[in-house]
Amino acid sequence: MKVKKILTFAFLASIFEFHLIGQNYFPPPHGFEWKKKSLEYFKINIKKLNSAIDFAKENEYRGSKDLRIAINKGFENEPYHKILGPTKKRGGPAGIILKGGYKIASWGDTKRVDMTFSVTKSYLSTIAGLAVDQKLFKTDDFVSDYIWDNSFKGKHNSKIRWKYLLNQSSDWSGTLWGIHDWADRPPKEGGIDDWKNRKLNTPGTFYKYNDVRVNLLAYCLLNVWRQPLPQVLKKFIMDPIGASTTWRWYGYNNSWVELDGNRMQSVSGGGHSGGGLFINTEDHARFGLLFLRQGKWNERQLISQQWINKATQSSPSQKSYGYMWWLNKKGTERYWEGVPEDTFYASGFGGNYIIIVPEKDMVVVLRWLEPTQVGVFMEKLIGALP
Secondary structure: OHHHHHHHHHHHHHHHHHHHHHOOOOOOOOOOOOOEOOOOOOOOOHHHHHHHHHHHHHOEOOOOOOHHHHHHHHOOOOOOOOOOOOOOOOOOOEEEEEEOOEEEEEEOOOOOOEEOHHHHHHHHHHHHHHHHHOOOOOOOOEHHHOOOOHHHOOOOHHHOEHHHHHOOOOOOOOEEOOEEHHHOOOOOOOOHHHHHOOOOOOOOOOOOOOHHHHHHHHHHHHHHHOOOHHHHHHHHHHOOOOOOOOOEEEEEEEEEEEEOOEEEEEEOOOOEOEOEEEEOHHHHHHHHHHHHOOOEEOOEEOOOHHHHHHHOOOEOOEOOEOOOOEEOOOOOOOOOOOOOOOOEEEEEOOOEEEEEEHHHOEEEEEEOEOHHHHHHHHHHHHHOOO
């Protein structure tokens, strides 16, 4: 009888442990302790994990810590490039690794607020997702039906749909905040006259990473929401997930508009010309966990699972890109060998990343890791898992 009781207890304990591993943990709001779990609990190889973290520390982004200098150096081949928004000197390498929502590792100053560059785009995409969830527009709609100024006038621009702005296949032609679309990351071949007079691609058929068009999306979303986008993000996402109050989202000094008699700033989708989202590593981790949990935080569905599925699907013109999320698709130049193919991530200049790995129930936030080494880091990290 005694043996039977022991076996029964062991069986129940194993069920309880399985339940704990499988349940969804969400950290309490900023200011309260984020629970940790031991590496042994998740059967993680401690030596291999420490090796991956040491690798991240030793492979700091090579650019200047004065990000104004780094930006100007990084985009020195762009004609007329100038910094129009705020910048900030950066910190050193930092990161957080979540498993099952629990914090299993961190390094560097995870509370320091830094620029995050194009990681901002994934937040901007989320603002679009909230608008779709609230039926403010459909991704198949023509943007010209919502924006009354001249931004989408003409034979070419009038054919642009919201989804083309989201997956960067609009090939929108024009000037926004004094920056020409053709001057953003121009091809190595040709010169200014060639770039100005290039043949336009049918909207939706050709992918081109372009911050002017991303900032155009931000401007369009501002017109639809009719309130500053940082307020939308705060109300519907950042406050509900318990983020800190230290993050900021900036535009340019000339990106102010008037809507309904109120002066508002149209924010930028990155730090290409300054501005964008300034945020700490822990808040990034919360945002990543929201997407790992398919838009749900505790019992609240903050953004629909349907949107997240759509945002992380390959685009027709770029298999490794969704709605401003990068996808780890085999056979593409963005593929990380040895990392699950269901991985998707936000990526920004200087080695800023929010990486979601659903197969491993994991979120990884990286700050200032040399971009060419991120794939190596991820392969090392995945190698530490059972």
